[in-house]
Amino acid sequence: MAVKYDLNERxxxxxxFAASQALRQAQVDVVVAxxxxxxxxxxxxxxxxxxxxxxxxxxxxxxxxxxxxxxxxGASAAGGRVSTATSSQGFALMAEVLYxxxxxxxxxxxxxxxxxxxxxxxxxxxxxxxYLGRDSGWIQMxxxxxxxxxxxxxxxxxxxxxxxxxxxxxxxxxxxxxxxTAQNVYPMTDEAAINFVGEIDPVDDMLDFSxxxxxGAQTEEDWHFEHKAKxxxxxxxxxxxIDEVYEEFAKLTGRKYxxxxxxxxxxxxxxxxxxxxxxxxARVAAEQLREEEGxxxxxxxxxxxxxxxxxxxxxxxxxxxxxxxxxxxxxxxAMGAFFNEVSAALYTTESRPLVTNFIYGLxxxxxxxxxxxxxxxxxxxxxxxxxxxxxxxxxxxxxxxHLGYFQTKRG
Amino acid sequence: MQDLxxxxxxxxxxxxxxxxxxLYGWDEVTQGSVLPSFEGDAxxxxxxxxxxxxxxxxxxxxxxxxSWRVKKPVFNIDVCIDCQNCWVWCPDSSxxxxxxxxxxxxxxxxxxxxxxxxxxxTNPKSLLMFGENEDLETALSQWPEKKKKEK
Amino acid sequence: MAITSIKNLKEFSxxxxxxxxxxxxxxGCAHSMIVRELMxxxxxxxxxxxxxxxxxxxxxxxxxxxxxxxxxxIGFENAATSVTAAQVMHSVRKKKGxxxxxxxxxxxxxxxxxxxxxDIGFQWLSGAMERGHDFTYICLDNENYANTGGQRSSATxxxxxxxTAQAGTHSYGKKEKKKDIxxxxxxHGAPYVAQLAPNKWKSMAKGFQKALETEGPCxxxxxxxxxxxxxxDPKDTIGITDLATDSLMFPIYEIIxxxxxxxxxxxxxxxxxxxxxxxxxxxKHLFKPENKHVIEKxxxxxxxxxxxxxRREEARI
Numbered sequence: 006m007a008v009k010y011d012l013n014e015r016x017x018x019x020x021x022f023a024a025s026q027a028l029r030q031a032q033v034d035v036v037v038a039x040x041x042x043x044x045x046x047x048x049x050x051x052x053x054x055x056x057x058x059x060x061x062x063x064x065x066x067x068x069x070x071x072x073x074x075x076x077x078x079g080a081s082a083a084g085g086r087v088s089t090a091t092s093s094q095g096f097a098l099m100a101e102v103l104y105x106x107x108x109x110x111x112x113x114x115x116x117x118x119x120x121x122x123x124x125x126x127x128x129x130x131x132x133x134x135x136y137l138g139r140d141s142g143w144i145q146m147x148x149x150x151x152x153x154x155x156x157x158x159x160x161x162x163x164x165x166x167x168x169x170x171x172x173x174x175x176x177x178x179x180x181x182x183x184x185x186t187a188q189n190v191y192p193m194t195d196e197a198a199i200n201f202v203g204e205i206d207p208v209d210d211m212l213d214f215s216x217x218x219x220x221g222a223q224t225e226e227d228w229h230f231e232h233k234a235k236x237x238x239x240x241x242x243x244x245x246x247i248d249e250v251y252e253e254f255a256k257l258t259g260r261k262y263x264x265x266x267x268x269x270x271x272x273x274x275x276x277x278x279x280x281x282x283x284x285x286x287a288r289v290a291a292e293q294l295r296e297e298e299g300x301x302x303x304x305x306x307x308x309x310x311x312x313x314x315x316x317x318x319x320x321x322x323x324x325x326x327x328x329x330x331x332x333x334x335x336x337x338x339a340m341g342a343f344f345n346e347v348s349a350a351l352y353t354t355e356s357r358p359l360v361t362n363f364i365y366g367l368x369x370x371x372x373x374x375x376x377x378x379x380x381x382x383x384x385x386x387x388x389x390x391x392x393x394x395x396x397x398x399x400x401x402x403x404x405x406x407h408l409g410y411f412q413t414k415r416g
Numbered sequence: 417m418q419d420l421x422x423x424x425x426x427x428x429x430x431x432x433x434x435x436x437x438x439l440y441g442w443d444e445v446t447q448g449s450v451l452p453s454f455e456g457d458a459x460x461x462x463x464x465x466x467x468x469x470x471x472x473x474x475x476x477x478x479x480x481x482x483s484w485r486v487k488k489p490v491f492n493i494d495v496c497i498d499c500q501n502c503w504v505w506c507p508d509s510s511x512x513x514x515x516x517x518x519x520x521x522x523x524x525x526x527x528x529x530x531x532x533x534x535x536x537x538t539n540p541k542s543l544l545m546f547g548e549n550e551d552l553e554t555a556l557s558q559w560p561e562k563k564k565k566e567k
Numbered sequence: 568m569a570i571t572s573i574k575n576l577k578e579f580s581x582x583x584x585x586x587x588x589x590x591x592x593x594x595g596c597a598h599s600m601i602v603r604e605l606m607x608x609x610x611x612x613x614x615x616x617x618x619x620x621x622x623x624x625x626x627x628x629x630x631x632x633x634x635x636x637x638x639x640x641i642g643f644e645n646a647a648t649s650v651t652a653a654q655v656m657h658s659v660r661k662k663k664g665x666x667x668x669x670x671x672x673x674x675x676x677x678x679x680x681x682x683x684x685x686d687i688g689f690q691w692l693s694g695a696m697e698r699g700h701d702f703t704y705i706c707l708d709n710e711n712y713a714n715t716g717g718q719r720s721s722a723t724x725x726x727x728x729x730x731t732a733q734a735g736t737h738s739y740g741k742k743e744k745k746k747d748i749x750x751x752x753x754x755h756g757a758p759y760v761a762q763l764a765p766n767k768w769k770s771m772a773k774g775f776q777k778a779l780e781t782e783g784p785c786x787x788x789x790x791x792x793x794x795x796x797x798x799x800d801p802k803d804t805i806g807i808t809d810l811a812t813d814s815l816m817f818p819i820y821e822i823i824x825x826x827x828x829x830x831x832x833x834x835x836x837x838x839x840x841x842x843x844x845x846x847x848x849x850x851k852h853l854f855k856p857e858n859k860h861v862i863e864k865x866x867x868x869x870x871x872x873x874x875x876x877x878r879r880e881e882a883r884i
Contacts, residue, residue, distance in 0.1 A: 034659045037652050061663060063655045068694035072648045075691070078641055079616065079649030083656035085665070105641045110448035171447065204665075209450040211637040212657055213667040214612040215459040219451040219474075219632035221623075221640035228629045231442035232449050238442070433589065433631070451632040459668065461635055462610040465583050476631040479589040500576035504768050505805055507599040509588040516577040525588025529595035530802035 007032075008058040010195065018190040020154040020183035024090065024116045024176070025050030027158035029060050030198035033114075034085035037065045037076030039095060042128045043180040044118035047090035070095035074102040074115075081111040082220050084207030086162065088113065092180060093120035096134040100141070106173045107142030108236060109220055112165035112205070113173040115143070116158060119281065120180040121368045129369020130180030132280060132333040135310070136342055142236055144174040144243060145311040149284045151188040154178040156260055159193070162202045163250050170243045171208060172236075177310075179282040181369065193258065201257055240312045247309060264309035265317040269295065273303025274326045275384035276358075278318070278347055280307055283331060283365075283372050290377035302381045307343075319350040326388035327359040329380045331401075333366045340398055340411075359387045359413075365401040376402055392416025422520055423467050423512045429480035429524025431473070446474075465514065477525075481508070485528035487545040490555040491520050496542035502532035518542075539563055569610035569672060570780065573772040582607040585635035591625040595801025597791040597808065598622050598707045600765045602678065605705060608775045611672040612636065614657075616650035618683035619643035621714045622707060644688035646677040647695035651702050674779050675702040681722035682712045684788075685746050696755040696784045703778040703785045706748065709793035717796040721746040724816075725868075726861040727849045729796075734852040739861050744868065752786035753822040759785040761821035761831070766808035770819055770831045777821070790817040798848025810843040815873050816865075820880075828879040840866045 010029065018026065025047045028036065038048035052064040067073050073089050081087040091099060096117060106113050122133040138145060144164060148154040154176065161174040178184055193201065209218045224232055247264060255261035268288050270276070277287040284306035291302035305321045305328075307314065322328055328351070332341025339345070344362035351358055363380060366372045380401065387393050393416075396409030431438060446452075451474040454461065461469060471477045496518050503511040503518065510526040512519045521532075521543075533543045539562050546555045572578040585606045592599050598621055606613065613636040617623040623640045626633040641649050654675040660666045677695075679688055684706040692704060711729050712718040719732040724745045728734035732741035753760045759781045763771040771789070778785035792808050794801040811817040812832060819832035841862060844850035853861050 034663070035652065035656050037648075037655075061659070063659050065652065065655055065698070067648065067698070068690060072645060072691050072694055075641055075645035075648040076652035076655075079639060079652035080656040082639055082649075083614070083653035083660075085656045085660055087656075101642055102645070108448065109450070209448065209452075210667065211614055211639065211653055212660065212673070214637070214671050214673070215457045215667060217453045217458055217461070217635060217637050219453065219627050219634050219638045220448070221638075222449050222451055222627040222629040222632060223624055224449055224629040227439060228445065228449075231440075231445045232629075234442040235445055235447070239447075429589070431631075433591065433628075438630075446630075449629055451627070451630065453632055453635050458635075459671070462583060462585060462612075474630050474632055475587060475635070476589040476626075476633040477587040479631050481589045481591070484594065498577065500580040503580045504576055504604065505600050505765070507592065507594070507596050507603075507804075508590075509584045509586060509599075509603060513580045516580060522588060527594035529804075530800075531595055531804055534802045535805050 007060050010059045012192050012194065014191065016190050016192055017187050018151050019185050019187045020148070020151040020178040021046035021118065021185065022050060023151040023155035023190050024158050024178070026192060027155050028088050029054045030193065030195050031086060031159060031162045031202045032060060032062070032199060033088045034062050035065065035080040035087050036062065036089055037067055037073050037080060038089045039067055039070045039073045041070065041092050041095035043120060043184045044090040044092040044116065047116050070098040071102060074099040074106065077113045078102060078106050078109065078111055081113050082109065082211045084210035084212050086205045088116070090116035090118065092118045093122055093134050097122060097137060100137060103138060103141040103143060105221070108232070110171040110236070110239070111173055112171055114158065114161045114165055115173065115175045117175050117177045118180050118184045119177055127368040128180070130182055131367045131369065133335065135177050136334045138175060139311060139342065142172070142240060143311060144172055144240065144247070144309070146174065146176050146309050147280050147307065148176060148178040148183065149282055149306065150183055151186070152190045154183060155190055155192065156254065156258070156262070159198055159202055160250050160254055160262070164243065164247055166205050167246050168206070168208060170239065170246050172239055172243060177281065182282045197257060201254065244312055262308055264314045265321050266306040266308050267321045268304040268306070270303040270305065270321060272301050274301040274388055275381050276303045276305055276322060276325045276328045277377060277380060278305045278307070278322070278328060278330045280310065280333065280343065283333065286372055286374055287377045290374045290381060293374065294378055294381050300381060300385055313346055315350045318347055319354055322351060322358060323354045323356055325358045327384035329361050329363055329384050331363045331365055335367055336364055359393050361387070361393055361395065362398040363401045364398065370402055372402065390416065423465070423514060425467055425469065425471055425477070427471055427473065427478045429478070429482065431479045433479050433481065480524040481527055482523055485526065485548050487528050487530070488523065488526065488548050489521055489528065489530065489532050489543045490546045490550070490552065491518070492542050492556060492559055495538050495540060497538055499537060501535040501537060502543060505531055505535050507531065570776050571608060571610060573608070573769060573776070576768070579607065579772065585613070587633045587635060589631070590633040591628060592621060593795050593801065595794045595804045596621070597765050597804050601705070601707055601789045601791060604765065604768060604772055605676065605775050606636070608772050609674060609779055611674045614650060614653050614673060614675050616640065616646040616677045618646040618679035618688050620680035620683055622678055622680065624714055643683050645691045646679050646683070647688065647692045647704055650675045650677045651695045651698065651700035654700050654702055677702060677704045679704065679706055680714070681706060681708040681710055682720040685721045685748055693755065696752060696757055696786065699783055701782050703787065706788045707791040708788050709791045709796065711793065711796050713793045713796045722748070724865070726853050726865055728852060739852065739858045749788050749822065753825050756825045757786055758783040758824055759821065762788045762817065762819060764790045764808050764812050764817055764819055766805050766812060767819055767832055774821060796849065799846060803846070807846055810838060810846055814838040814840045814843040815869050816840060816843050818873060818876055820876055826884055828876065830876060830880050840869055
């Protein structure tokens with residue numbers, strides 16, 4: 006029986022500590038991990054909970070992130086609750102096995118503390134690692150602060166282990182900005198948390214010897230397509246279940262999450278669409294612009310990056326005139342991936358708002374309220390002109406001459 | 417008389433490994449491409465002989481590789497000393513041994529590699545290769561005599 | 568552990584196979600001989616993992632599995648990791664009482680080919696051995712990447728021709744010596760390490776049982792002659808293995824706790840390595856006059872290795 010961990014109604018935790026407390030409260034059986042900045046404290050803390058008897062589980066420190074996720078797969082196929090954490094290069098090293106975890110439909114929860122990908126080497130937060138996971142078949146949820154890193158990690162187990170889902174889930178938080186910034190967090194009691202998450206009910210349990218199972222069969226051209234289609238459907242079908250879990254969580258805590266979050270969108274004409282901590286900055290900028298200049302600014306945030314909320318993001322943005330989609334990842338010779346996805350959704354609306362793309366904040370470059378305001382004002386100029394008046398893709402917050410690409414053919 | 421159908425479950429060798437007709441749609445494939453080996457409770461599987469097991473249709477026991485063979489080993493029970501060399505070295509789990517006795521060959525799973533013939537120590541051998549279409553009686557009627565040791 | 572009787576082959580043959588036919592390994596492949604023998608050595612439940620390789624691509628091709636036990640394949644390199652993590656999960660669930668049958672005995676075994684063991688999965692294997700998990704790793708050593716058409720691995724012996732270390736007018740094949748994986752694994756301080764061969768079924772069965780019974784990480788390198796890439800007739804698999812063990816190309820021995828070395832088989836009629844090399848197409852070019860020195864080198868390496876093994880056995884170091 007685990008030793009009781011004393012919690013206050015209000016704690017001051019950083020994002021990493023918050024996530025590790027969620028792992029403790031969810032009574033994760035096995036964590037297989039390899040440390041990498043800035044996610045390391047999550048697994049270190051879990052290890053300390055094991056070492057001090059706060060949890061009846063095992064912490065396995067392996068020799069690489071590839072092995073960490075490989076171990077998570079083996080442990081998860083063995084029927085228990087499994088989680089780990091990583092960032093950046095570690096995430097990249099895991100990439101091969103991320104696809105195996107989802108293909109095998111294993112409910113692993115991976116806490117990703119977002120960090121840039123080298124080269125050049127950088128330990129700060131951007132979304133390059135998160136984007137690397139976008140086709141991996143995992144559910145990807147984004148936390149914008151420490152409270153959410155905690156809340157979503159608890160929700161993640163419940164979603165992943167639901168028998169109608171059975172998919173691994175990533176909970177993302179921004180490196181350092183969220184992971185290392187102490188903030189107020191209101192935790193659930195241990196009892197309420199485990200009651201919410203529930204016990205894991207294993208499926209295709211390798212340790213159920215009354216029903217031996219083979220994991221990882223090879224499928225060639227005659228079967229592979231069918232399996233991937235079934236997996237895609239599971240991911241698409243997880244949307245209402247995610248909504249249900251968010252709903253249930255709200256009843257217990259009063260904190261309601263949505264796959265797409267809208268702020269000041271009732272009458273918004275100009276909008277920033279963002280991921281991660283950027284959302285909170287953009288919200289402050291929008292409020293200030295409304296007060297200072299009467300600009301009807303709003304913010305749309307994607308809580309659930311995968312499955313991509315095509316309909317919800319379209320519904321949220323349909324009434325806007327100009328939309329800036331912000332990509333915190335080097336686009337590598339294309340428009341930002343997030344821009345492309347939001348644009349595709351908006352293309353199917355009658356109103357087809359003007360959409361531009363901002364590449365910003367790479368390698369942890371600060372995204373300031375002033376920068377957000379400038380972006381809003383540019384959107385206002387597009388809206389007033391009735392067409393895009395700048396390059397469609399621009400680098401924002403970059404030193405040196407202006408860098409941007411492509412002009413509109415509309416207007 | 418040796419019984420070629422001996423010691424088999426009804427579903428042994430039922431499926432071709434590569435067959436168009438057994439394909440089905442995405443809605444029917446197993447979740448996560450996981451394959452259960454048996455139907456029902458398999459807790460005691462190590463203590464059950466093949467013919468006592470409830471193999472699922474996903475178990476390769478229910479498939480056949482007979483078409484791989486051009487030659488087949490034929491077993492002559494009258495010469496066999498039940499040494500079980502063929503059993504231990506058969507790479508295709510195709511030697512049917514029960515209660516320390518060699519009974520015959522599982523032709524659904526035998527690929528005709530000839531290892532069993534090679535490791536058979538009797539004189540003449542109790543296993544010899546014949547054409548795939550040779551019937552048992554004809555094969556047995558052609559069995560060689562005991563060879564004298566060369567000096 | 569419920570070990571099965573290996574007193575003689577008749578006793579051994581009363582076991583019920585848990586590795587089924589209609590897998591797609593080549594006719595005469597030694598891999599399945601070794602796998603069958605491992606699975607017949609115990610009545611315990613088994614959780615088996617496999618690295619990518621011939622064994623894996625031939626025994627779990629959707630919609631068929633040849634495994635009557637729990638089995639998992641993830642990638643080329645991580646069988647040691649997946650099965651040991653499953654073993655950790657087993658210990659946690661046993662403690663918590665969440666297993667379907669809390670008392671069911673179980674053993675954890677990983678299989679890898681020499682490519683995955685000596686090369687791409689080396690780090691994963693080393694990590695699992697160092698962490699001291701209770702499992703057995705069995706390398707099916709056919710000295711090349713047979714699954715992808717016979718490329719060199721670091722287990723390929725000097726002088727063999729492979730598709731990526733070819734013999735030709737200016738080359739005698741692979742130039743480098745085989746990596747001594749047994750010594751490396753013993754150096755991890757593993758409680759039981761051995762090199763075994765399927766022709767010596769009894770010593771192999773005994774070794775497998777010792778590994779399964781021993782608590783902690785055990786490693787066994789098994790010689791697995793590959794008719795396809797070594798180029799010999801499938802029926803000769805056991806005969807070739809006899810030549811391998813009797814020429815001491817593959818000496819059979821065990822190392823306990825990293826230091827106690829026991830030779831498990833001493834050939835009565837020691838063969839020259841030519842007999843072994845000459846029986847396989849992959850060494851054919853070595854018999855040209857200009858390559859004679861390579862055969863001499865192989866023989867001298869074998870002699871030195873045998874001398875070393877005997878001395879270590881005597882010295883108990």
